[in-house]
Structures are given as C-alpha cells and as structure tokens.
Amino acid sequence: MDTKLLFQDxxxxxxxxxxxxxxxxxxxxxxxxxxxxxxxxxxxTNAAAKVIASGEFKAxxxxxxxxxxxxxLKAERLLLVGLGKAGSLSVNEVRRxxxxxxxxxxxxxxxxxxxxxxxxxxxxDEHLDELPCLLMSRAVVEGALLADPDxxxxxxxxxxxALQTLSIVAKENEKSTxxxxxxxxxxxxxxxxxxxxxxxxxxxxxxxxxPTVLGQRAAEMCAEMGLKCEVFSTxxxxxxxxxxxxxxxxxxxxxxxxxxMTYEPKLEKGKSPAKDAPVIGLVGKGITFDTGGISIKPADxxxxxxxxxAGAGAMIGAMRAIAQLxxxxxxxxxxxxxxxxxxxxxxxxxxxxxxMSGKTIEIINTDAEGRLVLADGLHYAKTLxxxxxxxxxxxxxxxxxxxxxxxxGLFSNDDKTCEKFLDAMNxxxxxxxxxxxxxxxxxxxxxxIADIRNTGGTRWGGAITAALFLREFVGDxxxxxxxxxxxxxxxxxxxxIAKGPTGIGVRSILEWVRSYSA
Ligand code: BES
Ligand code: ZN
Ligand code: ZN
Numbered sequence: 338m339d340t341k342l343l344f345q346d347x348x349x350x351x352x353x354x355x356x357x358x359x360x361x362x363x364x365x366x367x368x369x370x371x372x373x374x375x376x377x378x379x380x381x382t383n384a385a386a387k388v389i390a391s392g393e394f395k396a397x398x399x400x401x402x403x404x405x406x407x408x409x410l411k412a413e414r415l416l417l418v419g420l421g422k423a424g425s426l427s428v429n430e431v432r433r434x435x436x437x438x439x440x441x442x443x444x445x446x447x448x449x450x451x452x453x454x455x456x457x458x459x460x461x462d463e464h465l466d467e468l469p470c471l472l473m474s475r476a477v478v479e480g481a482l483l484a485d486p487d488x489x490x491x492x493x494x495x496x497x498x499a500l501q502t503l504s505i506v507a508k509e510n511e512k513s514t515x516x517x518x519x520x521x522x523x524x525x526x527x528x529x530x531x532x533x534x535x536x537x538x539x540x541x542x543x544x545x546x547x548p549t550v551l552g553q554r555a556a557e558m559c560a561e562m563g564l565k566c567e568v569f570s571t572x573x574x575x576x577x578x579x580x581x582x583x584x585x586x587x588x589x590x591x592x593x594x595x596x597x598m599t600y601e602p603k604l605e606k607g608k609s610p611a612k613d614a615p616v617i618g619l620v621g622k623g624i625t626f627d628t629g630g631i632s633i634k635p636a637d638x639x640x641x642x643x644x645x646x647a648g649a650g651a652m653i654g655a656m657r658a659i660a661q662l663x664x665x666x667x668x669x670x671x672x673x674x675x676x677x678x679x680x681x682x683x684x685x686x687x688x689x690x691x692x693m694s695g696k697t698i699e700i701i702n703t704d705a706e707g708r709l710v711l712a713d714g715l716h717y718a719k720t721l722x723x724x725x726x727x728x729x730x731x732x733x734x735x736x737x738x739x740x741x742x743x744x745x746g747l748f749s750n751d752d753k754t755c756e757k758f759l760d761a762m763n764x765x766x767x768x769x770x771x772x773x774x775x776x777x778x779x780x781x782x783x784x785x786i787a788d789i790r791n792t793g794g795t796r797w798g799g800a801i802t803a804a805l806f807l808r809e810f811v812g813d814x815x816x817x818x819x820x821x822x823x824x825x826x827x828x829x830x831x832x833x834i835a836k837g838p839t840g841i842g843v844r845s846i847l848e849w850v851r852s853y854s855a
Contacts, residue, residue: 338485340478341504342522344515348380348410350506352451355412356438356662357381358431359389359396360416360423360460362472368714372396375422375455377508380409387418397421398430399832401441412451413755416441423460428468428476429766431455432556435480436833443487443498450500452477454507454518458740470513471521472764477505478525479532479844481832482647486533488540488837527661528847534558535654539825539838543626543643548586551623551646552594555653555672560661565599579713581692585706586675588630588683594623595714596672596722600835602665602855615853616667617724619656619713619846622707622730623649623674630677630703645707647825648729649674651842658847664854673710673720677703689787693717697787705791708803712810719814725754726808727815735799736772737823744770745826745841746820748804754815758849759827765844769819774804782806817849 347355363371372389373396374382384407388394394402398421407415418438420430435452442450455473485500505522509515510851517600538546538554546554552568559566570592574583579595587594604610624645628634634642649672656670684690688700690709694716698709707730736746748771749755762769780795781802789809793802804818824841827834 339502340526341502342519343504343506344509345455345506345797346377346508347378347506350451350504352413352449354414354442354450354451355410355506356416356418356419356450357385357679358434358453358455359394359417360420360426362423363445364424370395370397372419374417376453377456380452381415381453384408384415386710393659395419397608399437399737401437403441415766419478421846426460426464426468429474432476432480432766433471433833435477436484439481439484439500440833442500448498448500449502450643451504451506452481454505455586456508464465465512470575473516474507474521475525476766478522479529482529482756483532483840484833486536487835490540499848500790512526524662527658528844529849531658532843534657535650535840536555536838538650538653539647539840541645542645543676544627546646547591547671548594548623548625548676549592551625551649551672551674552596554597555598558653558657559598560845562657564656564660566598569572569595569597577693577713577717579693579717580690581698581709582675582713583675584684584688584690585624585630585709588680591625593674594672596674598653598670600656602663602666602667611855614855615724615752616669616722617850617853618718618721618726619652619668619670619850620711620718620726620728621649621652621670621672622646622711622728622732623672624710624826625674625676625705627677627704627706628667628679630706631679631683632703633679634704642828645731646674647731647821647838648819648842651729651821651840651846654840654843655846658843660851661829663814664846664851664853666736666850666855667851668850669718669721669723671714671721673714675710677706692810696789696809699784699790701790701792701794705803708806709791715731715807715810717810717815724814725853726811726814727774727819727846728848729819729821730839731822731825732820733803735796735803738819739772739800740770740823743822744768745824746800747771748774748818748820749816750774750811751815754817757852758817758845761848761852762845764848767841767845769845772804773801774818777811778805808829
C-alpha cells in the first residue's frame with residue numbers, strides 16, 4: 338500500500354473518495370443533534386452544508402453518508418463519518434472512525450482513499466488538550482490500516498480488495514504541528530504494520546502454521562528487521578529440562594519450537610549500559626492447535642483453537658514494532674510453541690512433570706496446557722536476565738466467561754508495573770481489565786502428590802487460578818499476565834475491522850515496553 342501524508346487544502350486534493358470526520362456538538366441532553374465537520378476547509382463545509390442542514394446525518398458514531406461529485410471539491414466523493422458526541426470524543430473514536438471510512442470504501446470497490454486529519458474548530462480548547470496531535474495522527478493511520486485486511490485468505494475465488502493508496506490530508510496550526518503529525522503518521526504505519534503481521538500469523542490454519550513454521554516466520558521477520566533470533570526444538574527443551582513445555586509437546590508428530598528474539602538498543606558512543614538497566618521479557622503462548630490432548634475438547638467450535646497461538650503472535654508482532662521504533666531498553670522475547678494433541682505419546686491426567694524451575698506439577702487436565710508451556714517460558718526468560726516480565730496467552734475460557742469479548746484479562750504481582758501497563762493501555766486504546774491475583778486463591782492449585790497441580794479443580798475463578806499457576810514461576814520478578822482468550826478473534830465483522838484475528842495486545846505491550854526506554 339502506498340501511504341502519504343500531505344499538508345495541503347483538502348478541497349484541492351483529487352481522490353476517488355475523501356473522508357471527513359463529524360461530531361455532534363449539541364450539549365443539551367434532549368437536543369437534536371448538531372453535526373459539525375472536523376475540517377477547517379470552507380469548501381468542504383460548504384459541500385456538506387445542504388445534507389447537514391437536512392438533518393439526515395446526525396454524526397452518531399459509525400454513521401456514514403456519501404456525497405457524489407461534491408461541489409467545489411476535486412474529490413469524486415465526499416464521505417462524512419460520524420464520531421459521536423463532541424464532548425466525549427477520544428482518540429479511540431478517531432481510530433475506529435478511520436476504520437469505518439476504509440471499510441466504507443471497500444464494498445464500493447474503491448482502493449484509493451484520502452482522510453482529512455481531524456481539525457479542531459468544532460471542539461472546545463479544553464477538550465482538544467486531551468487529544469494530543471501525535472496520538473490523533475497515529476490513530477488515524479492505525480485505524481485505517483487495521484481496517485484494510487479481510488481474512489478470506491484461502492478462497493480461490495478471492496477478490497483483491499486491499500487499499501492501494503491511503504492519503505492523510507492535514508493542515509498544521511499551533512496545536513497540531515507538522516512535525517507531530519508526521520511523527521504520529523510514521524509511528525502509526527509501524528504499529529499497524531506490526532499488528533497486521535500478528536493478525537496474518539493468527540489467521541493461519543493449524544496445518545499451515547505448525548510450531549516449526551511459526552519459528553520460520555519469526556526468524557524471517559527478525560532477519561528483515563535486524564533482530565537476533567534463535568529457534569530451538571526438542572533437544573534444547575531436554576537440555577534446559579523444560580519438563581512442563583515438553584509434556585505438552587510430546588504428544589504431537591510436529592516438533593515444538595522455542596523461539597528467542599532479542600532486541601538490543603544502540604548505545605551512544607562511549608557509553609556502556611547502566612548496571613541496573615531493566616531487561617524486558619515478552620513471553621508468548623504459541624499453541625498452534627489445541628485439541629485439549631487426552632482431556633479432549635468437544636468437536637463443536639474446536640476449529641477455532643488454531644488461534645491458540647495468538648499470545649505468541651502478539652509478542653512476535655510487538656518485537657517487529659520494537660525493532661523499528663527502537664526504544665532504549667533491551668527486550669528479549671521467548672515464544673513457546675507446540676501442538677497439543679492426544680495420542681500414544683501424549684501426556685495424561687495424573688502424570689507428574691518437573692518444570693525447568695525444578696517445581697513438580699501434577700497434571701489434572703491436559704487441556705490446561707498453556708500455563709505449562711508458559712511456566713517454562715517465564716522461568717527461562719528470567720534465566721536470560723529479564724528483570725520485568727509480560728506474557729500473553731489465550732489461556733482460559735473462564736476469562737471469557739468473566740469479561741466477555743470486550744475486555745481482556747490483566748493480572749499482575751506488582752501494582753507499579755501494572756499501573757505502567759494501564760497507562761500504556763490508555764495510549765494504545767486496547768481494553769484490559771485487572772482481575773485479582775492474590776494468595777486467597779492459592780490453595781486451589783495445591784496438589785496431593787506434587788508441588789502444584791495444573792488446574793484449580795473447579796471452574797470457578799478459572800482465570801485466576803491459571804494466573805496464580807504462572808505466578809509460581811515468576812517469583813518476585815515484576816510481571817503482567819494478559820489472558821486474551823476472549824479478544825484475540827472477532828466472530829463478527831465490526832464497522833471498523835473485519836472478522837477474524839484482532840492482533841490484541843501488540844499495541845499495549847509495545848507501549849508498555851517503550852515506557853521503560855531510558
Ligand atoms: N486454549 C484454551 C483456552 C481458550 C478458550 C482460548 C476459549 C480461546 C477461547 C486453553 O488451553 C484451555 O483449554 N483452557 C481450559 C482450562 C481448564 C481445563 C482448566 C479452559 O479454559 O477450559
Ligand atoms: Zn487447552
Ligand atoms: Zn490452549
């Protein structure tokens with residue numbers, strides 16, 4: 338895709354479709370909507386004046402209206418995109434609004450679109466201060482790019498509908514400087530590119546994306562982006578005594594992959610790294626297909642378990658963006674990838690395995706496999722020198738029961754670290770909700786025969802007992818755990834994004850890592 342940022346008057350920009358955002362500036366609760374365009378171009382305002390006066394367009398969030406041959410504009414079409422109430426406008430509406438614009442172009446067969454960078458005059462100054470221009474610019478690009486892919490990848494009748502040109506038409510002023518808009522634009526391209534890369538991995542079927550292939554895809558990405566990448570398999574798992582990871586992997590004909598990606602910041606000349614500099618560890622669950630193993634899952638919906646590697650995908654995507662945005666902090670990502678299969682060699686309920694940390698684990702349910710691979714991944718990340726850890730995993734159905742498909746689960750053993758993550762999340766626009774990870778639930782994972790067992794023995798609080806299981810392997814290291822089971826896959830197409838893989842986590846993990854940049 339060709340992406341351009343132009344500083345010029347929108348009226349003079351020739352394009353098949355020019356999109357302009359609109360907000361409802363009515364403040365009284367029961368008042369009729371008062372749509373106002375977020376454009377300072379008189380020609381754009383005039384072109385839309387009649388339809389706005391008609392009351393047909395209310396600027397509700399997600400509402401669109403298309404005008405052909407708009408008077409006084411070089412564009413062939415003008416698309417009005419509602420962002421809802423002016424008083425509650427946030428960067429998130431801008432991101433999703435840009436997505437709505439792109440998804441309105443697709444069914445019309447339009448592959449070139451221009452979006453007017455939201456300009457201020459309809460918003461109060463006070464409100465504008467809460468909408469930093471760099472983030473707005475970033476959000477427009479992110480929203481537009483994330484709206485682009487459709488996941489009908491393997492249809493032989495597939496029609497190419499990918500955008501060919503995305504132009505952002507902007508005007509600088511005191512509040513929105515050219516440099517900030519440009520920086521936001523550049524960041525948006527990198528971040529959305531990384532998130533779409535993650536989505537392309539998560540989209541792949543289990544027969545295509547085996548652990549070995551996931552390792553290859555990660556290695557290719559790292560080679561392209563200048564990251565160090567090592568991909569290990571069975572032998573290394575044995576060498577490191579990763580008994581928990583191996584227990585999951587042993588039942589499959591597909592060998593596991595232990596993927597280690599490293600980003601080292603470039604030091605300024607003559608400087609050596611600070612002794613107490615943090616090293617961030619990103620650990621991902623990469624189950625390329627989860628049958629449940631001997632504790633096999635019901636057939637209904639099992640096909641979706643190809644996305645059980647979405648945590649791994651998020652980490653690989655985050656590393657791609659880190660390589661390009663170059664924060665001043667060392668980052669190591671450990672991805673544990675395996676296929677969870679039943680069979681003559683599979684692990685069984687009742688088995689006792691020894692994790693890399695030395696802890697023994699009684700297997701109660703072979704479908705609680707994600708926590709087993711992560712146990713060894715988290716411990717290994719610590720031995721590699723990580724001082725702060727984050728993991729992402731499609732870990733529990735219980736988390737989906739608790740939070741639905743809007744918020745993903747967030748757990749932490751350290752309030753300060755968790756707060757940093759919440760700040761990152763506010764920038765990224767992703768939604769996570771903190772759930773408890775406290776000793777009150779700890780007894781549920783006690784085992785009669787071993788140090789711990791791999792389930793809480795009850796469905797109640799299942800997301801929490803899973804998090805507590807992981808906590809056993811991070812010890813005192815500040816750690817954040819993301820349970821993305823409910824948010825990694827969209828079952829329905831939404832106004833701003835296609836159905837299929839979402840790439841949840843990439844943006845927040847990246848932002849959290851950047852918050853440690855020296
Ligand atoms: N991969 C699943 C969790 C999952 C569920 C992901 C729904 C995406 C959507 C995980 O490995 C699993 O099967 N967890 C079990 C744990 C239970 C056996 C303690 C679950 O949630 O049922
Ligand atoms: Zn499972
Ligand atoms: Zn799983």
